[in-house]
Amino acid sequence: MTTGVAPTESAVRAALGKVKDPEIGKPITDIGMVKSVTINDDASVDVGIYLTTSGCPLRTEITQRVEKAVADVAGVGAVRVELDVMDDEQRTELRKKLRGDKAEPVIPFAQPGSLTRVYAVASGKGGVGKSSVTVNLATALAERGLTVGVLDADIYGHSVPRMLGSDAKPTQVERMIMPPMNHGVRFISIGQFTDGNTPVTWRGPMLHRALQQFLADVYWGDLDVLLLDLPPGTGDVAISIAQLIPGAEILVVTTPQQAAAEVAERAGAIALQTRQKILGVVENMSWLELPDGTRMEPFGSGGGEKVAERLTRAVGAPVELLGQVPLETALREGGDAGVPVVLSAPDSPAGSALRAIAAKLAVRKRGLAGMSLGLDTVRHS
Template sequence: MPTEDMLRSALALVIDPEIRRPITEVGMVRSVEIDDDGVATIGIDLTIAACPMRERLTSDVDAAVRSVEGVTDVRIELGVMTDEQRLALRSKLRGGAPEAVIPFTQPGNLTKIYAIASGKGGVGKSTVTANLAAAMAADGLKVGVLDADIFGFSIPSMLGVKGQPTRLDDMLLPPISHDVKTVSIGMFVPEGQPVVWRGPMLHRALEQFLADVFWGDLDVLLLDLPPGTGDMAISVAQLLPHAELVVVTTPQTAAAGVAERAGSIATQTSQSVAGVIENMAWLEQADGSRLHLFGEGGGQHVADRLTATLGTPVPLLGQIPLEITTREGGDNGMPVVIGAPETAAAQAMVAIARSLTSRSRGLAGRKLAVTPVSGTGH
């Protein structure tokens, strides 16, 4: 006959789809019983009554318990966490901290943070961000995307994200699509309604998205910045001082000049620039030749100019060709690196993603294994 311990061991393999931790670890398993006929009765407390993952959780629990030898049937009794349980869960998710803090600025945090920037709109910055995130997640990394383009948000649709984050009182559990955790103001604004905010509200929104969202233990956080060097770029530098900039441009001379200014903000914010991405580099023809619709050399020009301005090497991370499949993937919520990985654009973005994730993170904000020693010498 199966025992309660056997059932709990099986339940420990059930991962909450939003929190990404075992349901036994986050206090969702209220009770476990097994009768003489092998019928298991499992009490599960959902975080909220309207949990969007209710059906998936029920299905996963049912499958896990039925996998235990000797179980003849499974009955699942759903309930909802009390205020005290939710408080304990929020504290646990915050690592014991009672109040919200920005986890990426805490000592010992190893998350790599890249702010994807551009000097002007229309260069494909959001498309690049969505595909880099999906490519990194496909490589097995834990990835989050913060859509910081408050006025021109598009990340949710490009990643195929549906609905809003789940509210756990003052904590938000971000929706996950293509294994990427995503948060955007677009999840809270009615369709077609513009966002009309000024500087302080933009800063507060970014601060809340960083502190109030349960990001978990991320390997990489990508921020899709609005074009230019305005309020949001400055707020990112203040709230995430060790975030590195990735500048997206097209080969066009005019776009490259503006992109250079977007990267040069690092001289005033003391940030580093991880590199430059040249998007829409060429259109491949049927005979294999390349049609340079927007000119040539813009990406390398920006990289060279930023290297001279900043005094540190700023590489050209890659060139992405212009392809219809990339646009179609963005419209359908299926990034091209997932939907059409054989295409040249997808392969270019996968290569860029891997070059970024292979970089070592800087020492800012990290604990060093150094102990000060006092002495009587010099």
């Protein structure tokens, strides 16, 4: 409904400046997506919008955002949005605007000036809930207002897309891959590039190249935190991550069971060889709360604390037990349904424990690990 005030093009464009592209995360006016604005005699407004690709999966969401923003401008009547597609030259300009004009993509998180905190979530063995911890921490951090990404580096056992509840495929703009987002978390996984449940049968060099592409070719935007869901053990992927992002910190996930704790200790101790910092330890499946309020410990107790103590002695610096997450049906159900327990049952024992761990990570400042200080280490006579 119009108010008798004639809308102006400048007011409409100002409103469009508040609309962000859901994939890129920047105002559509800043990245060349606004094709035209026409204000008609009857106060209706026609807006032309460029999509990055003809198959843009978020065209409906973009249209709705534009319609709502323009409709809120004083005096505007009906709003019509016409979609067009960028040509090659426009996509090239977009890529240069976002990534610069470098001949080869670089890994932004490995650059000296990067302020993104990179946490590599590791475990000694499978089945300890490493991916569940990763996805829930990412979602909880996003809920706290941080810009968060998850790289599913578990190439053989990828599960992040299901746990985040999205089967969306990435879109490509020239050499940039745009990661989809769900629950406020941007994510990329090899599962988005395979058909159905097809297994991935790659050797070390292929794994390294895939990780390199996920880190360099994917446009992550200005992330506060990037979590890497590593495969179990201390093999090729863990070594590649240490080479590609030396400043990544290791977050060790274990269960209370002593056998699992011993293997988890090895996964953390790789930091001695790669010269990475250990962020801390998370103990998962710590206990099961019974209806009468008592606790049962099906996997024993003390594993997380022992891992933290042993790693503290091994690296010569404090390694904190960041939290203990109880065994809970809601946690498993959330992973299967694609709604992490920190969202589906935030006040449950598991949800509360994971949110408390995320709160600790959210207030951490980036250190100088992996950053060049520009010091001349050559002795001059």
